[in-house]
Amino acid sequence: MGFHDGLADAQPETRMSSPTGQPGRQLTPTAVKHFPAAGLFEEKVLWTFFLELDQPDWEQELADFKHPDVELPAKLTVAG
Numbered sequence: 306m307g308f309h310d311g312l313a314d315a316q317p318e319t320r321m322s323s324p325t326g327q328p329g330r331q332l333t334p335t336a337v338k339h340f341p342a343a344g345l346f347e348e349k350v351l352w353t354f355f356l357e358l359d360q361p362d363w364e365q366e367l368a369d370f371k372h373p374d375v376e377l378p379a380k381l382t383v384a385g
Contacts, residue, residue, distance in 0.1 A: 334384040345383075355382040 334355055343350045357380040360366055366377060 334382050337384045339384060353384045355384065356380075357382070 332353065332355075334353075337353045340347070340350050345352070359378055363377060366375075
């Protein structure tokens, strides 16, 4: 017997429906603790990744183009 999360037998429309997300607490790169001497794979450091998109309606664009190969320019900042 394998892992069963209850979704395997669900209809496709059940799998796709989910509650609307709510914004969480906003963070900025300056608000997190920095470890400049630590390597990226340091076990005791929790890295925070900030993804910034230029478009104000980026969330809607990602929803509209979730399957095609559409590129949205973004800036990735790693802090930790």
